[in-house]
Amino acid sequence: MSSKRAVFTGRNVVLGGGQPRPATVIADVESGKIIDVLDKVSSRAEFPDVGDAHWTDAGNHYILPGIVDAHVHLNEPGRTDWEGFWTGTRAAASGGVTTVVDMPLNSIPPTTSVANLEEKLKAARGQCWTDVAFWGGVIPGNQVHLKPLVDAGVRGFKCFLIESGVDEFPCVSEADLRNAMDELKESRTVLCFHAELEKSPAKSAPADSTDPTLYSTFLASRPQQLEVDAIELITALHKEYPNLRLHIVHLSAAEALPLIRAAKKSGLPLTVETCFHYLTLSAQHIPHGRPEFKCCPPIREDANREALWEALLDGTIDCVVSDHSPCVASLKKMEEGDIMSAWGGISTLGLGLSLLWTEGRKRGVSIGRIVDWLSVQTAKHAGLSDRKGQLKVGYDADMIVWDPDAQTTVTKESLNFKNKLTPYEGLTLSGVVQKTFVRAQLAYSGPENGFAGLGPIGLQLL
Numbered sequence: 001m002s003s004k005r006a007v008f009t010g011r012n013v014v015l016g017g018g019q020p021r022p023a024t025v026i027a028d029v030e031s032g033k034i035i036d037v038l039d040k041v042s043s044r045a046e047f048p049d050v051g052d053a054h055w056t057d058a059g060n061h062y063i064l065p066g067i068v069d070a071h072v073h074l075n076e077p078g079r080t081d082w083e084g085f086w087t088g089t090r091a092a093a094s095g096g097v098t099t100v101v102d103m104p105l106n107s108i109p110p111t112t113s114v115a116n117l118e119e120k121l122k123a124a125r126g127q128c129w130t131d132v133a134f135w136g137g138v139i140p141g142n143q144v145h146l147k148p149l150v151d152a153g154v155r156g157f158k159c160f161l162i163e164s165g166v167d168e169f170p171c172v173s174e175a176d177l178r179n180a181m182d183e184l185k186e187s188r189t190v191l192c193f194h195a196e197l198e199k200s201p202a203k204s205a206p207a208d209s210t211d212p213t214l215y216s217t218f219l220a221s222r223p224q225q226l227e228v229d230a231i232e233l234i235t236a237l238h239k240e241y242p243n244l245r246l247h248i249v250h251l252s253a254a255e256a257l258p259l260i261r262a263a264k265k266s267g268l269p270l271t272v273e274t275c276f277h278y279l280t281l282s283a284q285h286i287p288h289g290r291p292e293f294k295c296c297p298p299i300r301e302d303a304n305r306e307a308l309w310e311a312l313l314d315g316t317i318d319c320v321v322s323d324h325s326p327c328v329a330s331l332k333k334m335e336e337g338d339i340m341s342a343w344g345g346i347s348t349l350g351l352g353l354s355l356l357w358t359e360g361r362k363r364g365v366s367i368g369r370i371v372d373w374l375s376v377q378t379a380k381h382a383g384l385s386d387r388k389g390q391l392k393v394g395y396d397a398d399m400i401v402w403d404p405d406a407q408t409t410v411t412k413e414s415l416n417f418k419n420k421l422t423p424y425e426g427l428t429l430s431g432v433v434q435k436t437f438v439r440a441q442l443a444y445s446g447p448e449n450g451f452a453g454l455g456p457i458g459l460q461l462l
Contacts, residue, residue, distance in 0.1 A: 004029045004030050005027065005047070006028075006050070006055075006397065006437075007024060007026055007027075007054065007056065008399060008401075009023070009025075009041050010022070010057065010063045010355070011058075011059065011060070012061065012301045014367060014368055014371050015037065015065070016376055017372030017375075018388075019366060019367075019368045020367060022040055023040070023391075024040060024041065024042040025365050027397035027440040029054060029440050032438075033395065034392060034394065034397050037392065044057070046082065058401045058434075061401055062367065063399055063400070063401055064371055064399065064400045065398060065399060066096065066097065066374050067098060067099075067378075067400070068097075068098070068375055068379045068382060069092060071101065071321035071322060071324075072100040072101065072102055072103065072322060073102070073323075073326070073345070074132075075088075075106045075107055075326070076120070076123050077119060078106075078109065079107060079108060079226050079327075081418075082279075082328055082418070083418050083419070084418065085124045085127035085128050086129075087417055088349060089127070090444075090451060091349035091350040092349050093130050093438070093443040094350040094355070094433065094436070094444050095349060095353055096402060096435075098131060098438045099133065099347075100130055100133075101132075102134050102160060104134070104157075104158055105137060105158070105164055105168070108168060109125060110169045111154065112136065113149070114145065116205045117134060117154065118150065125295065126458060128457055128458070129438075129456050130443065131457065133155050135154060135156055136150075136157045136432045137157060137158055137181045138159035139169055140170055143180050144180075146180060147185045147187065150189050154189075155382045156208070157191050158193075159171070159172045159193060161177075161194060161195040161233070162198055164194070178237070181237065185244050187245075190245040190271075190381070191246050191247070193248055195231050195256075197229040197233060205357060212340035213336075214339070217339065218243045219298050222297055224300070226297070226366065227255070227256045228253060228256045228259065231256045238268045243269075245269040245271065246268075247381065249273055250274065250295075250321070250323045251272050251278075251308070251317065252278050254300075254304045257307065260272055260311075260316055272317045272318055273321050275320065275346075276320060276355045277323075277346050277348070278308055278356075279309060279355075279359060280319065281306060281423065282299065282300075282302045282305055283300055284301060286423075289337025290337065291332045291333050292334070292422060293339075293423045294332075294342050297346040318373075319377035319378045320352070320373045320378075322352050323345075323348070324417070326419050327343040327345060334421070347417055349416070349417050350417065351422070352374070354429035355429060356374065357370060357404065357431040358431065367404065375390070396438075398437065398438055398439065400434075401433070402432050402433055402434060403434055406430070407429065408432050409426070410425050410426060410427050410428075410429065411426075412425065432447060434446045
């Protein structure tokens with residue numbers, strides 16, 4: 001008879017943001033928590049009471065903490081034809097993501113009140129292959145809902161300083177921000193900003209950039225100055241509310257880095273994320289008529305990408321997320337190749353670890369740094385660092401068995417999210433997830449077996 005323990009052992013275990021080393025992680029199956037960590041590779045004979053289903057020897061493959069993707073649009077309820085809890089969390093698990101933090105918009109209703117949050121929780125029940133946490137939203141006039149949302153368990157709040165693209169989640173003014181910050185200033189939470197601010201619309205799109213199929217036309221319409229202006233406003237407000245943590249989502253503009261560095265140096269609790277696409281793609285290499293590359297803010301030039309990497313490496317940028325923001329194919333305007341009118345969002349769930357590892361290896365980045373950016377810091381950002389992002393006693397037994405040297409080519413058939421449109425199709429990437437465990441439960445069993453014989457984890461995380 002097997003015990004209620006699960007054992008994970010290997011020669012290359014990354015417990016947190018450190019380097020791989022021999023270790024054995026022991027979990028309690030019932031609670032899903034890690035109960036012991038041994039500084040050695042263990043043999044099967046040492047655990048005669050542990051059944052085969054609960055014994056994992058990774059050998060030379062890596063055992064990593066599960067990834068916490070703190071920026072995901074699952075879109076359910078309301079836009080489930082774009083994505084949903086079932087398909088989105090399966091895609092996440094296939095890439096070693098064990099916790100997703102769902103954004104408050106693109107679902108109908110958006111997560112801007114406790115009643116709306118309850119609608120989202122109802123939709124999620126029985127569908128999730130990973131743990132799921134939720135961001136709340138700040139929109140004009142909903143400040144009375146913010147403290148109740150904190151009490152209900154949202155991890156923080158997101159707002160837009162430019163139109164979001166969906167009517168039910170309008171952008172906020174400076175007055176709206178002050179109302180929200182007054183409500184939240186004594187709370188242990190975070191206010192996250194889509195940091196683009198259009199002060200001078202007439203200057204955003206030069207008259208000679210009119211072809212909607214050219215990526216350069218779109219790029220000219222969202223210049224770096226939009227992000228600079230937004231972050232100037234954010235950091236100015238931050239000085240008035242210095243006890244409230246603020247966070248910049250999906251930073252793309254390197255020109256805003258001096259503002260961020262100055263704010264951090266002054267001691268303000270400001271954190272920043274960037275995305276896989278800003279670190280792995282460049283505007284110069286985007287073909288004409290390819291709307292699958294469109295996102296907001298946009299992918300920028302090679303020099304900008306290099307500056308973002310420098311900022312990530314020196315700690316100016318804290319973490320990396322997917323901003324998985326899918327839609328139905330018709331909204332991507334693939335047949336027309338119309339980048340300007342296409343939905344702005346890149347689909348990435350399941351690919352992020354391999355994307356960052358493939359690019360990071362070229363730069364001598366260690367797996368420990370990547371785990372720090374994808375697991376440790378994202379868990380901290382989402383207020384989950386007491387249970388997620390590291391392999392420590394008392395933490396959830398979320399982990400990945402990962403082959404860092406295996407290569408895979410991205411095909412439509414290999415994608416697990418609902419609408420199989422991504423700019424990464426055709427790329428060959430290094431690193432393949434062999435198994436994903438969520439709270440000691442097997443959620444994904446590799447490219448060959450996938451989800452066969454498995455089921456959803458069945459518990460949403462708040």
